[in-house]
Amino acid sequence: MRSLHALLITLAAALCGGDALAEQRFPPPDFSPGYSMPVTEAQGAPARDDARGYIDAAALAAALALASYLALGRRSRRGLVVLGIASLAYFGFYRHGCICPIGAIQNVVLAIADSGYALPLTAAIFFALPLLFTLFFGRAFCAAVCPLGAIQDIVLVSPVAVPGWLARALGLVPFVYLGAAVLLVAMGSTFLICRYDPFVGFFRLSAGLDLTIFGASLLVIGVFVGRPYCRFLCPYGALLGLVSRLSWRRVRITPAECIQCRLCEDSCPFGAITTPSPETPPARRAGKTALALTLLALPVVIGLGALAGRALSPAFAHTHATIRLAERVWLEDAGRVDGTTDQSDAFRATGLSTDDLYLAAGAVRAGFDTGTTLLGAFVGLVIGATLLRISLRRKRTEYEADPALCVACGRCYRYCPVEIDRRKKLEQAEGRAEQDDGSA
């Protein structure tokens, strides 16, 4: 015990006398020859498993190809469901929903905004591959590759139609979400999409209570409303919707000529089926006036959006750690708050000047001022473009899937009598082939 006290006193002396940050308070021992010192790196540096990323990328490519084939070539809803479950199991539960194309948007933005960050190859593949597939084959990714889509598709048992006007309006939300996520990543605030991923907590089987409630609510809603996250939130879905307008091949409800039987009319739980244009000619004049007015209103809407965005700059800026730290330090120095936080303590321990912190925060704020203005203008543009689209009439002659909304789930196929007919013939042909085989 005596030696213990002596040691404690030495310790106290070392503590009081020395700089708090100083290292090597005690000299390294002079061991007798027998001792060999363990190697830190050998003990504590397990390597990354780099192969996993490439396996994931390969799995993604394979799943996309298969999904495209099942949706467009085979026209098999059952196949898509099975593939969806497999994707949910692998990309979702096995790989914990990470990495996913939705989140990869942010990596791409970060790579553009931050020169110190290089885009990982897997992230690039995950971001680009579904877009390229969509460009050629429509949103097969959403149908059966995306684990978030798959989990929602599975729970959709009792679809209720969302009124067209409501779906139109809510369909704008993903663009706002996309813009906000891009802004926050570019400014270095947070990875919004990952942070509020509703299902990743399920995939990991551990999540905070708030996100569990969010995810569970989406699933409960998803029992009645088809894929609420995909349609009304998913920022990657917004991108895919844009790209799929240009797609080379896409889902056609009927395999041949539409016989206008109207059986498929209510078959789509996502409201993606558009009806043929009415026979009676519309009032062209009124349509033209509305179009002209919308065109005139477009700059106004964009301007209003920019103003609104600028007004939101302080709120957005508060998502940034530097702004929050600067505010906390300022409040503490101004005597407006009690005590200190770990953050402000850590900042003061660095010995950096508060002036530098405030100036850094000022630079961040200036970035947000520009960024939120652009974001607001972008949202205004999206609203304006949507209004414009509504005002534009296109002549449609048959029941078809709106390329932007259709997620290629294949539900409508089984409602089409032409398809049923085709399938019967196919089965008969296969049966005949089997019989032939048997007899041979």
Place this chain on the structure above:
Amino acid sequence: MEAHDRSLFAALRSDVRAATRTALVTGAFVAITAAALVAYHLKGGAEEFIDSAEIAAMKSALAADPADDALKLRIQERDLAIREAYFARIERLDRGIYLLLGGLIAFVAALAWAASAASARRAAPVPGSTEPTAAAEARATLSSRWSIAALAVIAAGLGAAWTSRGDLAFLDQAVTAIEEAKAPPVFAPPDEVRKHWPRFRGPDGLGVSAYLNVPSSWNGASGEGILWKTEVPISADNSPVVWGNRVFLSGATRTRREVYCFDTATGALRWTGKVERIPGSRNGPEDIMEDTGYAAPTVATCGRRVYAIFANADLAAFDFDGARVWARNLGVPENHYGYASSLIVYRHLLIVSYDQATPEDNRSKFLALDTRNGKTVWEAIRPVSASWDTPIVITHEGADQLITCSNPLVIAYAPETGTELWRAECLNGDVAPSPVYAGGLVLTVNTGAQLSAIKPDGSGDVTETHIAWFAEDGLPDIVSPAATDDFVYLLTTDGLLTCYETKTGTKAYEQDIALMFNASPSIAGDKLYLISTKGVAIVLQIGPAYKELGRAELGEGVNASPAFQDGRIYIRGKKHLYCMGTR
């Protein structure tokens, strides 16, 4: 057989009731499992595993009684129990999650079953009866437009609600302050400062009023000649300071420190600035002399902000609206009566006397802080002991000198840089009376030494060369002197008034006023104002002989020195702040 199986399966498949019941049962299972999981999750437990308050408490108990073997055993048992509980909890959570997952799969399957059974019963979809028409399409278009507009409005509302949660006004202030500190300093010119009473004993710290139209009679009992009086929340002995239509004071106890701003027109308390939450600040000190108190130093103002320092060396700057601009703690000085030197402002510098301990300790110093942000601009280490006087800045032959007094030295510094100009060894013991400047001479005094008249044009040690004269009668221990070009007045605490001729040091007269004094005398024109500890003000004619012009009773004890303004005198009593005047 096979056909029978198939028909049974088909029957079951289309049995809506069975499907619904299965869905209900699995749904209930899922709900119960989920609720149990949430409850279990909320109960917590992981924190206990890493940071057990119970174990910490037992460990500190063990530190108090290191030989308690039973306690050691209890700690070990509890430690083991916590670990076991943690891993049991993890296992239970895992099991719960898998149960929930399984239940969910079953539930979704049952729902799908129910849905397909129900749809099998329903007739095949019949094409809608309504043909798509132009009118319906137009209606749909219109409702879409409205819903988008409504969404935009809702989004704007949500945005507004979100914005209201935080603004960046703090950043504007911080960045403005940084820019201001980079720009050349802005400060009130001396002519402007002389119109106000910005520090202890007035613009130059000499106790001389720039206004001659000040009242000389009042009556505390009848209220005659008193414009207003206002109770000060925390009493202290620091003196009022006036700028424009604001009077500033401070008050403190061991644990609370406050700055007050009163309205000169009504006497209403405009704001109270709380000096709290300063990094490094502590309450106290404990061993302070009651006569000194926790707020002996008088505040100072530069015309834009007011600065206050307290016994625990908390130093704070408030703007004229009461918002704290900056604050810092200098560390409690070693001072056996308690810290009492007042702050002064020179241009953009706030000069702090931080004398402490003994000359040998080398811990005494003067600090000049940037009034804009409180950062130290210069620091002068001084070979002196603790002191209680307030320095003055004089202008001699066009150059400014900061005159400081402390045992045993009078030291003059260049106030911009803190460079020492000259020093004279003519003080001894505790120094509380502040220096004054009159007739081209710096006059310093304290009980342990002498009244010295120093010519401020020397350099280095001027003890032998520049002391024009000295005198040893009627030396005060607390009260500062007052002087004109012709006469110097010394007033002791027990009421002995001694008058010397400024030029020669010849004693003109001495008069025993049978009263006690803590407040320093003040001069307005040819009148000398003395205020006793009982609140009796005596107005004297300045001249070679003692001549009383009148007396005024406040009816409340006074330790603070008065502040003079155009037609007014502000006096801080022990409880109240008084404004003397007629308009």
Place this chain on the structure above:
Amino acid sequence: MADHETKPIPRRGFMRAAARAACALGIGGGAAYLIAPRAPGERVWQIDPAKCIACGNCATYCVLRESAVKCVHSFAMCGYCELCTGFFNPAPNDLTTAAENVLCPTGAIVRRFVEDPYFEYTIDRDLCIGCGKCVKGCTMFGNSSLYLQVGHDRCLNCNQCSIAAACPAEAWVRVPAARPYLWKKVT
């Protein structure tokens, strides 16, 4: 189906094809540009030991139940003290491994006698939960040879690392995946 697709749709179809090609080129080219090695390769999360304040968030904020952060030991910096302040309470009752004397809540530090008066301390990675109690002790009173590092066998390298978001000291940095550890060296 096939004959439908081959139907000549002159202008519209051409425009769409052109836009599609542009889009494909854009996506492919953009991705290729961004993965081209401008910066030093792929990045992973790591803790800068110079900034870490051992607040304990690493143990509780990781999305993994058992944090990817573990304590590591730079033996060359270690004083091999008999009274190790990373191992023992600030004022231990006795220098034994009993629960009342030690800091580590999981008993993850193995204390081994080397020669008088030196003891070797190694971290059992399977038991370490990254709470940083030993790091705090070692930093405050010792040679600061114990510190936290992200174990890359466990780290999922999440985009939005939950611990990085909760780190009060901004000690979480992205480092090149080729050299994913920030070792402390004898200064």
